[in-house]
Amino acid sequence: MxxxxxxxxxxxxxxxxxxxxxxxxxxxxxxxxxxxxxxxxxxxxxxxxxxxxxxxxxxxxxxxxxxxxxxxxxxxxxxxxxxxxxxxxxxxxxxxxxxxxxxxxxxxxxxxxxxxxxxxxxxxxxxxxxxxxxxxxxxxxxxxxxxxxxxxxxxxxxxxxxxxxxxxxxxxxxxxxxxxAASDGLTVTLHGRGGHGSRPHATIDPVVMAAATVMRLQTIASREVDPQGVAVVTVGSIHAGLKNNIIPAEAKLELSLRYPDEVTREKVLSSVERIVRAEAAASGAEREPDIETLHTLPxxxxxxxxxxxxxxxxxxxxxxxxxxxxxxxxxxxxxxxxxxxxxxxxxxxxxxxxxxxxxxxxxxxxxxxxxxxxxxxxxxxxxxxxxxxxxxxxxxxxxxxxxx
Structure with missing residues (x-):
């Protein structure tokens, strides 16, 4: 049949x-x-x-x-x-x-x-x-x-x-x-200091830190990889906070990275780590960000x-x-x-x-x-x-x- x-x-x-x-x-x-x-x-x-x-x-x-x-x-x-x-x-x-x-x-x-x-x-x-x-x-x-x-x-x-x-x-x-393309999936956790939304000066705001990080990450493909090459840096999700008047203690970003070869992969991964850590430092973070690899695909x-x-x-x-x-x-x-x-x-x-x-x-x-x-x-x-x-x-x- x-x-x-x-x-x-x-x-x-x-x-x-x-x-x-x-x-x-x-x-x-x-x-x-x-x-x-x-x-x-x-x-x-x-x-x-x-x-x-x-x-x-x-x-x-x-x-x-x-x-x-x-x-x-x-x-x-x-x-x-x-x-x-x-x-x-x-x-x-x-x-x-x-x-x-x-x-x-x-x-x-x-x-x-x-x-x-x-x-x-x-x-x-x-x-x-x-x-x-x-x-x-x-x-x-x-x-x-x-x-x-x-x-x-x-x-x-x-x-x-x-x-x-x-x-x-x-x-x-x-x-x-x-x-x-080859691919890596990453989770980046940015650590701030939480507090009341009316007193941002008493906190280290991970939402602002995350926003700056997302924008800077886009420069990897546009300014660090040869324009004749291929690289994709996508931030597919951002999670931070539960209420409008509470500055949270952390923000999580999930990244999807793509590249055609190992040389480009190493360059992109190195640039991601450099930018994430630098933006945390620029925000005055008291704790280093955590960068976790979810998967690696050849x-x-x-x-x-x-x-x-x-x-x-x-x-x-x-x-x-x-x-x-x-x-x-x-x-x-x-x-x-x-x-x-x-x-x-x-x-x-x-x-x-x-x-x-x-x-x-x-x-x-x-x-x-x-x-x-x-x-x-x-x-x-x-x-x-x-x-x-x-x-x-x-x-x-x-x-x-x-x-x-």
């Missing part, structure tokens, strides 16, 4: 789950893989799923999809929009949405496996399916590896993965070399030879004009941990999910940024067709390129 992929996608979209809480999603994916005849293990790296299809002698191909959602309130207006709530690690109830397309990733994975199972008489080797949790935390791949999957499953000859983006549906973006680097093979396979299946070089994305991914730990080549590509007509109209009007929602937007949702079909074709044809 053919799996209804549209029904699967809309169901997953309506029932998103936060990182390391993807129990329902994992159970659905695991059951589909079992129904397709794979050996399945659940609870890998907390909520991850691994499926194996051993189909004779030949290469070992790992294919990976992530499945966690984001604390975003959906505003797409779709009939199948999420109204789900979840509890974040701080214990706060938050809206939850598949604002990054991971529901589409799981759907395309299940469809690709179904296709490969149907065609198993035409290939030989071992397919290992990774349904990964907590990509949004940058922690899920590491959790699955630390849980020992490399010791329980055949090591890959290649690792493959894909991500839906606001490219037009029908377009694939893939390039050799650095496909996505650059997503596509192997040249393997990428050439995948590109050729995608061009054969979808047409040469449908496969483009999208340039380096400044977003980051944890998929490369699988390839790095295994010593295997990686190929990771993007596939379009935007309505091609709307995309063309927005491009013609110079309004892509305004009119085409991007990943992590409350308005982001790929068009169902042909996004599902292209994702299935891309992943299955890439895997077939390596399976004997």
């Amino acid at each position: 053919t799996i209804d992929l549209e029904a699967l996608y809309t169901d997953l979209h309506q029932h998103p789950e936060l990182s390391f809480q993807e129990t329902r999603t994992a159970g659905i994916a695991a059951q589909h893989l079992r129904d397709l005849g794979l050996e399945v293990e659940e609870g890998v790296g907390v909520t991850g799923v691994v499926g194996a299809l051993r189909n004779g002698e030949g290469p070992v191909v790992w294919v990976r999809a992530d499945m966690d959602a984001l604390p975003v309130e959906e505003q797409t207006g779709l009939a199948y929009a999420s109204t789900a709530k979840g509890v974040d690690p701080a214990g706060t109830t938050v809206p939850v949405m598949h604002a990054c397309g991971h529901d589409m990733h799981v759907t395309a994975m299940i469809g690709a496996v179904e296709k490969l199972v149907a065609e198993r008489a035409d290939w030989s080797g071992t397919l290992v399916v990774i349904i990964q949790p907590a990509e949004e935390y940058g922690a899920g791949a590491r959790a699955m590896l630390d849980d020992g999957i490399l010791s329980r499953y055949p090591k890959p000859d290649v690792v493959l993965g894909q991500h839906v983006t606001p490219l037009p549906a029908g377009i694939i973006g893939v390039r050799s070399g650095t496909q996505m 650059a997503t680097i596509n192997d040249a030879e393997a990428t050439a093979r995948v590109t050729a396979a995608l061009q054969r299946e979808l047409g040469e004009t449908s496969v483009i070089d999208p340039g380096m994305f400044t977003g980051s991914e944890d998929v490369s941990w699988f390839a790095r730990d295994a010593g295997a080549p990686l190929v990771f590509w993007f596939w379009g999910g935007a309505d091609p007509v709307k995309f063309a109209e927005a491009a013609a009007a110079g309004r892509q940024a305004e009119d085409i929602p991007t990943n992590h937007s409350p308005f982001y949702a790929p068009v169902i067709h042909p996004t599902i079909e292209i994702g299935v074709t891309a992943l299955s044809s890439a895997a077939r390129e390596f399976l004997g």
Whole structure:
């Protein structure tokens, strides 16, 4: 019986789950893989799923999809929009949405496996399916590896993965070399001296300290990194205080840093620390700030030879004009941990999910940024067709390129 992929996608979209809480999603994916005849293990790296299809002698191909959602309130207006709530690690109830397309990733994975199972008489080797949790935390791949999957499953000859983006549906973006940036997530705690809002002279105000720090941090990318290079310094959250007439004792900043290489990474991290400590000193802080690393993600680097093979396979299946070089994305991914730990080549590509007509109209009007929602937007949702079909074709044809 053919799996209804549209029904699967809309169901997953309506029932998103936060990182390391993807129990329902994992159970659905695991059951589909079992129904397709794979050996399945659940609870890998907390909520991850691994499926194996051993189909004779030949290469070992790992294919990976992530499945966690984001604390975003959906505003797409779709009939199948999420109204789900979840509890974040701080214990706060938050809206939850598949604002990054991971529901589409799981759907395309299940469809690709179904296709490969149907065609198993035409290939030989071992397919290992990774349904990964907590990509949004940058922690899920590491959790699955630390849980020992490399010791329980055949090591890959290649690792493959894909991500839906606001490219037009029908377009694939893939390039050799650095496909996505490296990243660090930091929490900076600035320590002041709290007191009454009417007596600021008797305090050391961490809110003002934080404001000065945020503004100065923006000069790293604009004034310290070569304009021909790439660096992103984003302060994604600021938390300080509970009441308007109380100057708090501390302020917390959460930073997202992106760079293409280790040299730039070291420069940016050094500059962040210098600025944070200098602004604290300039504010008269009596205690040094605390700088904590939440995660470190390596650059997503596509192997040249393997990428050439995948590109050729995608061009054969979808047409040469449908496969483009999208340039380096400044977003980051944890998929490369699988390839790095295994010593295997990686190929990771993007596939379009935007309505091609709307995309063309927005491009013609110079309004892509305004009119085409991007990943992590409350308005982001790929068009169902042909996004599902292209994702299935891309992943299955890439895997077939390596399976004997």
